[in-house]
Amino acid sequence: MAKYELFYWAEIQGRGEFIRLALEDAGVDYVDVARMPGKSAGTPAIIKVLDGKFGRPLPFAPPILKVGKIVVAQTACILHFLGPRLKLVPKDEKSRLAALQHQLTIADFIAEVHDVHHPLGVDLYYEDQKREAKARAKQFRANRLTKFAHYFEDLLEPTGHAVGRSVTYVDLSLFQVVEGLAYAFPRAWKRMSKKTPHLRKLHQKIKDRPRIAAYLESPRRISFNEMGIFRHYPELDG
Numbered sequence: 069m070a071k072y073e074l075f076y077w078a079e080i081q082g083r084g085e086f087i088r089l090a091l092e093d094a095g096v097d098y099v100d101v102a103r104m105p106g107k108s109a110g111t112p113a114i115i116k117v118l119d120g121k122f123g124r125p126l127p128f129a130p131p132i133l134k135v136g137k138i139v140v141a142q143t144a145c146i147l148h149f150l151g152p153r154l155k156l157v158p159k160d161e162k163s164r165l166a167a168l169q170h171q172l173t174i175a176d177f178i179a180e181v182h183d184v185h186h187p188l189g190v191d192l193y194y195e196d197q198k199r200e201a202k203a204r205a206k207q208f209r210a211n212r213l214t215k216f217a218h219y220f221e222d223l224l225e226p227t228g229h230a231v232g233r234s235v236t237y238v239d240l241s242l243f244q245v246v247e248g249l250a251y252a253f254p255r256a257w258k259r260m261s262k263k264t265p266h267l268r269k270l271h272q273k274i275k276d277r278p279r280i281a282a283y284l285e286s287p288r289r290i291s292f293n294e295m296g297i298f299r300h301y302p303e304l305d306g
């Protein structure tokens with residue numbers, strides 16, 4: 069059994085991708101449980117964890133990571149746990165706290181990205197809320213995308229990294245944010261990215277990291293699609 073077991077929906081990048089990127093970049097032995105063949109894999113494997121297979125604390129939703137007897141949920145919390153183990157965060161407390169703070173801000177942003185195509189409710193189809201999504205998208209493009217993108221640009225240190233002098237899980241997550249925005253809102257992002265040169269540079273730097281480059285080329289990297297968080301609906305891109 070692999071040391072790191074990730075429980076996340078098999079068909080999408082979603083929030084699981086922030087964890088996959090950290091595990092891939094570190095080159096550790098991990099298994100994406102729901103994507104494995106066999107009876108003990110797939111969605112039932114996730115449902116069992118949500119139903120308490122590993123006891124308490126009970127996770128509310130994937131991603132969920134199991135490492136030995138430790139089972140942890142919440143993307144930012146998982147990365148806070150993984151950071152020191154994978155050497156993806158500096159050792160000092162101030163830096164670890166800064167990384168967690170940034171990751172939680174990314175989580176806020178991800179929730180807003182999701183709500184662009186699901187402004188009325190997660191349990192409804194996009195097709196049931198298209199009119200509202202269009203209005204929400206207009207707001208998002210004009211205000212929130214701009215505000216968050218400028219913030220992400222500004223948080224980068226003179227080193228070019230979000231925290232400290234080298235790559236952290238926050239840098240990997242910012243890479244994923246840029247990837248997602250470029251996919252979901254190509255027009256809006258093309259305009260916006262001109263104003264965020266440091267973010268663009270960081271994105272390229274992460275993309276060129278050998279393990280990340282290999283991962284992106286591999287079948288392990290699920291393509292963006294209209295089931296995940298970053299969805300491309302041209303009508304929402306202005």
Ligand SMILES: N[C@@H](CCC(=O)N[C@@H](CS)C(=O)NCC(=O)O)C(=O)O
Pocket residue numbers: 082083084129130131141142143144175
């Ligand atoms: N705050 C949590 C959110 C987790 C979450 O919403 N997971 C989604 C998939 S990306 C899910 O399966 N949600 C099920 C639900 O909300 O009922 C995190 O950052 O991990």
